[in-house]
Amino acid sequence: MKVFDIIFNKVVRLMEVFLVIIFALLVLDVLWQVFSRYVLNTSFSWTEELARFSLIWLSIFGAAYLNARREHLSMDFLYGKFSDANRKKISIFIEILIFLFALIVMVIGGLNLVYTTLHLGQLSGTLRIPLGYIYAIMPFSGFLIMCFSIYHISKISTNQITV
Template sequence: MEVAYKTMNKAIEYFLVFIFSLLVLDVIWQVVSRYLIGQSSSFTEEFARFALIWLAILGAAYLNGQRAHLSMDYLLRKLSPEALKKRLKIIEILMLLFALIVMVIGGGNLVYLTFILGQQSPAMGISLGFIYSIVPISGLIIIFYSIYNITRP
């Protein structure tokens, strides 16, 4: 399980860097085309929005796996080590259930409906189902990380 965890971390890290690099290049091209060429590209704003969606949702799943997500831990720090372990396992189970119900099942339904309805982005002309697919993918990643965190000592 440890090997899968480390492999997943590296893959997500590289993919997040790749998405961020594309986002930076896209914004640079937008500025260059607007001010030097005098006409902005039609796809750059839409691509930046979609890249930011992917970056935020996948980044949140990654941070969840690192236990670096935003949390208020003042009361948790007051617990004994045994009680803290138990509370962290309960929190992981709740996050797993949230990821399963809301992100995987709900997000999967959203992706399915988007493909069925044939919704496409206006400027790039790609199916919005591909854009929304990051929600169930990130839900599965959160479930993997939750199971890992529950099973580790």
């Protein structure tokens, strides 16, 4: 299991770096948009679209990162009422549901969306980027979430994660 822990930590670290880069790009883009509008008295139409696409990638990829860290939003009022043995079973069940959601909605649905937009040749309005490339973050993040769910199930099963 040690090899999987090393791989997990490396992937999570790469995700952190990538998320910081996306966020920095988003901040610089918005700052340029504000500067150009109010100081240069001109507006670049591509800045709004780049900010939107950066926010999409930041949100979806950030959700995968939070899933890896097990810091996603949860309501644990009822969960806290269960015994430790039942918490373990419920935690595994929740990870299975997360896995299935990522598989069906994010991976299968995302791949369908990417394929459809690339097949139809849809381009973004200003940047002229194929929208399939923008939407590709959905199946990629879904695949990562699936991998993280399997990792978490193995950790929960061997009592390496407290529930």
